[in-house]
Amino acid sequence: MNSLFKKAYEKIKDSKNIVLISHINPDGDALGSSLSLYPILKNMGKKVTIFNVTQSLPQYLDFLPNFNKVTNKLPKNYDLMISFDCGSFDRLGIEEKPPFLINFDHHISNTNYGDINIIDPKAASTSQVVYNFCKVNNISIDKDSATCMYTALVTDTGSFQYESVNEKVFLMAADLVSIGVKPDFVAKMLFQRDRLSRLRLLAKAYDTIEMCCDGEAAFVEVSKEMMEITGAIKEDTDTIVNSVRNIASVEVACMLREDDEGIKISLRSKNFADVSKIAQKYGGGGHIRAAGATIKGEYDFDKVKNMIKDDINEVLKEKE
Incomplete structure (x- = not known):
């Protein structure tokens, strides 16, 4: 080097x-x-x-x-x-x-x-x-x-x-x-410089939290409508997935955010799961504990969640 x-x-x-x-x-x-x-x-x-x-x-x-x-x-x-x-x-x-x-x-x-x-x-x-x-x-x-x-x-x-x-x-x-x-x-x-719009967005996003994989994974959603209602900007979504990972039982957290290209997925893990494997599957990348990708095309949250759940289950097996 x-x-x-x-x-x-x-x-x-x-x-x-x-x-x-x-x-x-x-x-x-x-x-x-x-x-x-x-x-x-x-x-x-x-x-x-x-x-x-x-x-x-x-x-x-x-x-x-x-x-x-x-x-x-x-x-x-x-x-x-x-x-x-x-x-x-x-x-x-x-x-x-x-x-x-x-x-x-x-x-x-x-x-x-x-x-x-x-x-x-x-x-x-x-x-x-x-x-x-x-x-x-x-x-x-x-x-x-x-x-x-x-x-x-x-x-x-x-x-x-x-x-x-x-x-x-x-x-x-x-x-x-x-x-x-x-x-x-x-x-x-x-x-310590939070935007009020971010706090309002957090309230709406947290209402969408869905647990899966026997409590070891969680999804959170951010829609375009939420962004418009709260006046939030893309930057306001940056730490949402991290806070969802903080749930005691959660190993993998995934945020789904609507944008003009499709559904942006942000993935975080806590102890052992390599979420970069999931991101790479969808053309993205990142680190073992933090990764992301954009699933382009006509997708909704439910369809993407169903796709990602199987991938999350696979990386959760790494503990075994």
């Missing part, structure tokens, strides 16, 4: 105009990781564009340094693109292959679409891969970069709850705090 870090750094030093890109509908790790390199590259004298094709970025991340510099207009001329937290090229939302692509990620399902692929499935977040890249190459991390890396780490570990959390994760967090990150500030920005 260290040789790849050094190879990537040499390519960055040789480049002048760099695009930092993350996947469609970015989460905290995707945006945090890409934003973390922005001040570092600017200090190296590079021309840097932070790009994401998504029209409306998640507002809960608007406190991140340089958030307002993210654009959905790809520059015509650049010599290097660096992608973050994206498992496949099509998820970047662009059509033409860049002149040269460095691919930072921690998903085991990554398709190695870059010219240099720096993939570490053992990392808790893509920001940890970027952090290690900086450390190996003796790159100074300032407070802005550290805040972005820390935020990405917090969001992708479920506030340090997931199995990916180990000594290295806490050592990274401690180092970033020593640089100037304020954990209480990040926590308030991430978790």
